[in-house]
Amino acid sequence: MTEQDEGRSNPLDELLGEFVELELENVTIEVDELKVALRPMVRQLAQAAARAALPSRPTSLIPTKFQAKLPQYTGTIHEITIGATKGEGGSRSNSITIGGHTAPAWDLFQAPPKNRPIIAADVFDMPISLASVVKAHYKEVMHDPAEWAKLCVDKFGADVITVHLISTDRQIKDTSPNEAAKTVEEVLQAVRVPILVGSAGDPEKDGPVLAKAAEVAEGERTLLCSATVDVYEPVAEAAKRHDQVVLSWTSLDINQQKELNRRLIEWLKPEQIVIDPTTAALGYGLEYAFTMMQRMRLAGLLGDSELQYPISSGTTNAWAAREAWLKNPELGPRELRGPIWESVTALALLLAGNDLFMMMHPAAIKTLHDLIDWLMERRDVKPEDYADWTTVTIPEGA
Numbered sequence: 001m002t003e004q005d006e007g008r009s010n011p012l013d014e015l016l017g018e019f020v021e022l023e024l025e026n027v028t029i030e031v032d033e034l035k036v037a038l039r040p041m042v043r044q045l046a047q048a049a050a051r052a053a054l055p056s057r058p059t060s061l062i063p064t065k066f067q068a069k070l071p072q073y074t075g076t077i078h079e080i081t082i083g084a085t086k087g088e089g090g091s092r093s094n095s096i097t098i099g100g101h102t103a104p105a106w107d108l109f110q111a112p113p114k115n116r117p118i119i120a121a122d123v124f125d126m127p128i129s130l131a132s133v134v135k136a137h138y139k140e141v142m143h144d145p146a147e148w149a150k151l152c153v154d155k156f157g158a159d160v161i162t163v164h165l166i167s168t169d170r171q172i173k174d175t176s177p178n179e180a181a182k183t184v185e186e187v188l189q190a191v192r193v194p195i196l197v198g199s200a201g202d203p204e205k206d207g208p209v210l211a212k213a214a215e216v217a218e219g220e221r222t223l224l225c226s227a228t229v230d231v232y233e234p235v236a237e238a239a240k241r242h243d244q245v246v247l248s249w250t251s252l253d254i255n256q257q258k259e260l261n262r263r264l265i266e267w268l269k270p271e272q273i274v275i276d277p278t279t280a281a282l283g284y285g286l287e288y289a290f291t292m293m294q295r296m297r298l299a300g301l302l303g304d305s306e307l308q309y310p311i312s313s314g315t316t317n318a319w320a321a322r323e324a325w326l327k328n329p330e331l332g333p334r335e336l337r338g339p340i341w342e343s344v345t346a347l348a349l350l351l352a353g354n355d356l357f358m359m360m361h362p363a364a365i366k367t368l369h370d371l372i373d374w375l376m377e378r379r380d381v382k383p384e385d386y387a388d389w390t391t392v393t394i395p396e397g398a
Helices: 011-016 040-052 132-138 144-156 179-189 208-214 234-243 254-264 284-302 313-320 334-352 362-377
Strands: 079-082 096-099 118-124 158-166 195-198 225-226 245-249 275-276 358-361
Touching: 118 144, 118 362, 132 334, 144 158, 144 179, 158 179, 179 195, 179 208, 195 208, 208 225, 208 234, 225 234, 225 275, 234 245, 245 254, 254 275, 254 284, 284 334, 313 334, 313 358, 334 358, 334 362, 358 362
Parallel strands: 118 158, 118 358, 158 195, 195 225, 225 245, 245 275
Antiparallel strands: 079 096
């Protein structure tokens, strides 16, 4: 339309103005651009019709109640007591009970843990090679197992002490069972917490060494570490005679663990067995260890009597992964990395259901202690107490 046409009347407008409604048939309209303008009244009618078609806006939430779907578990994990007080025939200041669970680990909807997990600090009967960040805490006492044990209890808060008699290995010092037993007696005198006694892993020496340790610790209800598929009879026999507890140790194999437990139960009561399926630490198989331990715990809860025992973890295996101690600036400072490595290993297996942790670095021991305290308290946590990680700014180049 030109400027001259703008002032002229449109015949089509005059024609359409005479009609309220116009119906077109068989008409083709070709346009480059089509604009539809609705009068205000038409828009109001359309909006009113749309609102009428919508349901009324809710003024409150629909009342409902959360009901957790809880599976039924027919089995119970045996309760095992380590240590004996004077009234119980020993000389410990306290005894510690683990196990007793009727639901998976930390299933707080169904059944919180009946007994809290415990931490045992590792002590050795001779100086050994340790990562420098661990050795820094113990170098003054490594020549005296009794003082080493006192340090772990008094300063680092260990619940239990594990005395590893590694000098008895024929390839190391070949210490006699009688000499090793003296070390056990010295540690029993130095601390009043329950103790565990570990052998050296020598098939020929472990039986006699643990048997003698069981004898000198009679009445104290120690945990003898360990009975294996190859060496279990002398350990089980000594535990039966002197009323001790036995650690049933296997590689990460459920069938092997069940087989060893079947053999031990011929000698011992269920209340005298703790299992150790082996801890593969962060860095070389933690997910496999977690899965195996979780499967064993669930099998026991579902009624498998051969797996209804508390689980122990040799958490210090974390230090066998070189990433925990390797000097490499790209991996971060070893002073922090090593304890974190051990802590993460422990925390993962805590969630799998472990009841006893053998640990070494003081910071890792404290970390696990604090987390267990927090979990056992079952405190309500306010949402605002959580760190608002969604707003964290990461520095450039981090």
